[in-house]
Amino acid sequence: MDGGGLKGSVARAFEPAGIQLRIDQLQMLRPVTVKVRRSKKFAQIVASIAEVGVIEPPVVVRHPKNPNTYLLLDGHLRIEALRLAGAEEVLCLVATDDEAFTYNKRISRLAAVQEHRMILRAIEKKVPEERLARALNIDVVTLRQKRRALDGVCPEAVEMLKDKPVALSAFSLLRRMQPLRQIAVAEMMIGFNCYSRSYLMTLLTATPESQLVPSSRPKQVRGLTPDQVALMERESAHLEREVKVAEQSYGADNLHLAVTVGYLKKLLAVPRIGRYLRASHPDLLDGLQKITEADPTGA
Template sequence: MNDLSTVKPLYPGAFPQPDAGEDNAPYPKAPLNLTLGFDLETFQIPLEELMPSKKVPDGVMTTRKFKQIVSSIREIGLIEPLSVIKPDPNAAGFLLLDGNLRVLALKELGQDTAPCLIAKDFETYTYNHRINRLSTVQEHYMLRRAIDKGVSKERLARAFDVNLSTINSRINLLHGICPKAVELLQDHQFTPDVTRHLRKMKAARQIEAVELMIAANTITAAHADALLKATPPEQRTDYKPPQPEQPKGDPLEQIVRLEREMSQVQEKYKHAEENYGSELLNLVVAKGYLKKLMENEAVRSYVARHASEILEQFELVLNTVSMEEAVEQAEREEGPGGNPFQMFGQ
């Protein structure tokens, strides 16, 4: 590689060249049984000298994946250096082997340089096709470990460009899932909605449902929901057997309330019984006085002209019949055993 003024080592002196007579070098010396694919040093290279190795699809900068890359770099920096190669030793510029989206993200964040590993041979190795992605369970463990080390949920949400509820669902992914079902899901990708449905099943049914989804190669929320609906009620954790209908309220409280109401009724009845005689006497006297008064045509005519509503009340009093009078009148009209309440329109 030709040394250019714009290309600077990120950690100068980290890998010094050993002297010819030095026997205790910190890393192997030639002859080696293998060839290193990259220089040991990491270099800071200006972004303007990096040429893309492939055309970036249109609209990629509006995708969720690109936004997550930008958020991650903004929050915690670039974790993995770019992989580049110098196609022509005598010409300026480097060809990107891996990291086209990261270069766009760095440019969007206003960065001028990027850490790069310089490859020694332009091989046909495809970087993104030979890596193992994190499974959903491994991602859960990674987030739990980050939380245990003091990283806040808010910072994780900013780094992954997701809302806080998404982080919480990922952190609580395996809550209520039996260990055997977790072991079966260890190497698979799935959404948190899958475990949300599994959480409503008992342990034996969880294992059975996971095995069915793995056999069908469809570990999806729709499949888990269908299995949940097909689960017998006794194998569900959210099933509550029907309870016999209980009387509303506390029986003792109802008895106390009933006794209180009966006591009030008795007090009112006792009061009415004590005042019945005097009130009945007053009614009889008032009725007799009004009867004589209304028999006077002059008085009746005067009251009718000037206070007709008072006349109506007087007539109601005159037509009032006591219980004893009603019984006697009924016996006269219908004989013994007649219904006295017919006098009151009942």
């Protein structure tokens, strides 16, 4: 094996060891506003640091011109909480690349299912409920509700939604459905990229009684007659079939779009073609340019 023709080794994303830095050596890339400091998330971070310290080290990169300064890529709220608490130093991870997209877009969001698993793992390790509640800046009653949030939800639906922005309280609606319906609803939420409790309530209302667990038929929705609810059930079933059909052709359609976009970009890059379309078919040119701006990856 020649490693598929790859040359060299994979570059490190971080320096081998963390480094203890003074907080005044860190240069924030964005300000922490008064509104953010008053937010529930910031209060939770302050409470967590006060109770157990900094669990996830902030990420920095060396300043290209000033050797005594480090640019803060990830951890602005943690650093602000430490600063307000009077801390002077913090252990940081030193990145080798100065891009912050990965942390802001791909890492720094804790989904409800992940939070639930974190709570269960902490309880399994005999962390007292009172201390865990203080670290999360919630009361013990809320902690126990979070701990039981996924009871009655099938493992397949939990796995599908594990990294999605679903409110933990929304799972109380999901558990009213039979497992197969839970999976179908999870597929629709993912397919339409809609995870709100109101959308889930709509899907629950449109669920036939045969697909609900006993005694879980939702109360009559204000403003909807039984006939309208029955219509919603039929429309929901039709929508579910359409989603499955779309899923079957999604890969091929996406490939065709990628090829088409690439071809149009090359075509419009030819000066003679661009001039002709601009002079004779400006509306067509505008439409083609919009197609070339499409992102086949859906990112």
